[in-house]
Amino acid sequence: MIPEMQIRGIQVNYYFVCKTKLWLFSRNISMEHESDLVKLGSLLHREFFGREERDVNFGPIAVDVVRKGDEVEIVEVKKSGAMEKADYYQVLYYLYYLSKFGIKARGRISYPKQRKNLEVRLGNEEIRKIEEILKDIAVIVSGEIPKPEYKRYCRKCSYFDFCFCG
Ligand code: SF4
Known part of the structure; x- marks a missing residue:
């Protein structure tokens, strides 16, 4: 069994997308290759977040963008809003993970193509759900x-x- 704090954000995402995919990915059975979608993702990063810190690795989580102000903001950029629920819980997991290290953060899911942003906040109810x-x-x-x-x-x-x- 994998310890909970070694779970990656993408696994939380796949939990909502497909349990088979979650299982295959978690067993390191990978068929991923750099698809056009992955390339598009990098392109979106450069275009919309060119001057920000990005791709920050912290334990098993890889955060797309971290902004520092009065609070840390994690921004996850997504190509489409088709998997909104999966995206939401992925970011919620990042916030949960960081909170375990005393880092208070808020999250934002950015869908640049749809010009849409979703805010994610971690409260007690969300902690219960993510656990x-x-x-x-x-x-x-x-x-x-x-x-x-x-x-x-x-x-x-x-x-x-x-x-x-x-
Ligand atoms: S792993 Fe992929 S192809 Fe297989 S059932 Fe899940 S979403 Fe469909």
Whole structure:
């Protein structure tokens, strides 16, 4: 079982996207390659956050952008708003993780293409929820592979062949 504080933000994201994907990724079964989407992500970074500190690594989390003012702000840039819930919990996990080290932060999810920003705040209710999710992730990852269930975005997933063309 993986200790909760070694869980990566992307695993929290995949928990909401697909439990099979979460399991495969967590077992280091990777089929990811630098796709056009990844390149687009870097491009968005440069375009919108060129002068800010970015890609900060802190333990198992890699924070896209950190701003310092009266408070730390974590900004996660996303290409599309299709997985808003997954994005929300990913950023919430970053805030939770940092809070464990006494770092108070607020989060923002930026969808530059849609010119939209979502604010993320960590309160007691959010802490309770994220702790439940982390426990569940640890259980899923240490168990059998969850059966793939076809979803509308499966064809864009790097594990598609593995799941449906075997
Ligand atoms: S192809 Fe679909 S079922 Fe398989 S890992 Fe990807 S999202 Fe999950």
